[in-house]
Amino acid sequence: MTVHTIETKAAFDEAVKNHSVVIVDAFATWCGPCKAIAPIVAKLSDEEQFKDVYFAKIDVDDLPELSQELGITAMPTFVAFKGGELSGKVVGANPGAIQKLVVDQL
Numbered sequence: 001m002t003v004h005t006i007e008t009k010a011a012f013d014e015a016v017k018n019h020s021v022v023i024v025d026a027f028a029t030w031c032g033p034c035k036a037i038a039p040i041v042a043k044l045s046d047e048e049q050f051k052d053v054y055f056a057k058i059d060v061d062d063l064p065e066l067s068q069e070l071g072i073t074a075m076p077t078f079v080a081f082k083g084g085e086l087s088g089k090v091v092g093a094n095p096g097a098i099q100k101l102v103v104d105q106l
Contacts, residue, residue, distance in 0.1 A: 003038075003045050003055040009066050012058065019054035021105045022081040026067060028060050031075040033093035040095050041078075050102055080105050 003025065006012045016022050025041055027034035038057075045055040060067040060075060070079050073091070078098050080088035082105050090097045 003042050003057055006056045006058045007062065009063065012056070012063075012066055015054055015056055016081045016084055020083060021052060022054045022056060023102055023105070024070070024079045024081070025055070025057040026060050026070065026072045026075060026077045026079065027057055028075045034076040037076055037093035037095065037098070041098065044099060044102060049106070053102060053105065 004015070006015060006024070012024075023041075025034075025038075027038070041055065041057075044050055045053070058066060060072055070077075070086075071089075072079075076093055078090040078101055079086065080101050088101050088104060090101045
């Protein structure tokens with residue numbers, strides 16, 4: 001798997017509609033903790049147990065309306081969707097909490 005970059009609101013809507021579980025990493029290019037956590041999220045996306053999870057990331061500066069809609073107030077924020085519905089959120093670069101968020105969606 002991989003972490004997919006979502007560049008439009010339409011692409012986000014399509015991802016949530018077409019995948020049963022979506023984990024969205026809301027980041028900013030200038031955010032140090034975002035850069036630090038990115039390789040850990042990429043590693044999670046490669047794990048066999050998470051093969052059915054669609055990992056995505058959005059740049060909050062490029063998609064401000066979507067970021068506002070998702071309630072992003074700090075970066076990084078990880079938002080989970082299951083069956084098209086918001087099902088969890090983790091604020092901050094906390095590897096354990098992010099992994100738990102993903103596991104809880106299965």
